[in-house]
Amino acid sequence: MITDVEWATFVPSALLLATTPGANQLLTLRNGLRHGMTRAVSACLGRFSAFALMVIAVAAGIGAVLATSAVAFNVIKWCGVASLLWLGARTVLAAVRGQGAAEDRKTADEGDGEKARGGLSSWRLGRQEFLVAATNPKALILFTVFLPQFLPPGAKDAAVLLLVLGAAYIGIEFGCAFAYAALGSRLRSMGITRRSRRWLDALTGVAMLGLAGWLATDSR
Template sequence: MSLESWLVFVVAALLISLSPGANNLLALTNGLRFGAGRSLAAVGGRIGAFAVMIVIAALGLGAVLAASELAFQIIKWAGVAYLVYLGLRALTAPAASPNDPGGGTGRAGQSVAVMARREFLVALGNPKAILVFTAVFPQFVVPGEPALPQFAVIGLTFLATEVLAAFAYVLSGKVFAPLLRDRASLVNRITGGLLLAAAGLLASASRRT
């Protein structure tokens, strides 16, 4: 891959990563509720899930999902159901001692492992990601050159842009957090609404890329 092609991919990857999808909205709510440190550490769950998807795309297995409407729908609606569950948990959390969107123990006791698991599951519940990798990545692979090293470069670049996007969304949530301090019920409504919006975005996804 030439430097010019790689730079074009960087721009495309940044635009994809910065779009307000399910994981980015989850990162925003985490930043709002739990601060930057643990929220950024939890992004490792998302990165792990996307790394799995990149390997699937590199092995050509993403084409199987792209050809299977049933597999796409099963994964998608499982992801939608999980996001709806998180959203409803946030909306119904007690205002005096708010739970985190996934049923954790509040800001002070929230486990990074729990937050990372949510990031991982939300990412895995988005089959659109695999289709993006399957449709976009091969366009930057130079025919006649070893494919796996090129996929490695492309994959690592995309994961880096995901980290940058997560950083932006987490910090956005952290910026607004002081404005909502001591307003637990409002925080619950905002985070619940964002997670339900993420569910709506995922529900509207189709196999077209």
């Protein structure tokens, strides 16, 4: 059953999709630069929690409802726009005000280990990843359209296969997120300038604002 899935086309397609820089990947890169490898990778669990819920929704048929219901789509859409605007504006303002400098000193004092305050920081980073992923209705529709393309014709256990494909995609995206976190951590160890960090913060915030604008102006 699983061997009937078109893995030869699914894997490279999923890899291309996962490696494309987006709001979540830029956020992971920023987290790796600001907080180190451990926190950046652990924060990704927020994103993949959102993706797992989406895959389950698609397997249960909820994704198709969202794709066909204008009301459901618009409710989630405007919640996503508001969330992305808030996160994007906060990130850009932090870059403009140079608040990352204080954040860097705090991280250096705490180290990369999961200490008392470090655990709270990791939770906040994970929450950001979750919000960016979960409040994008296009992501759910993407799973609805993307995953079924690789099912064998006339598959009887389509729901199970969709769960398998979803898990495989999450695994591939995790590998890409790990690479983004490693790149950020590497730049951090190289002593990248504070100005460059602020530029990366600004780029991440602008990417979120851009995604918010795209969602706001796109009808489907």
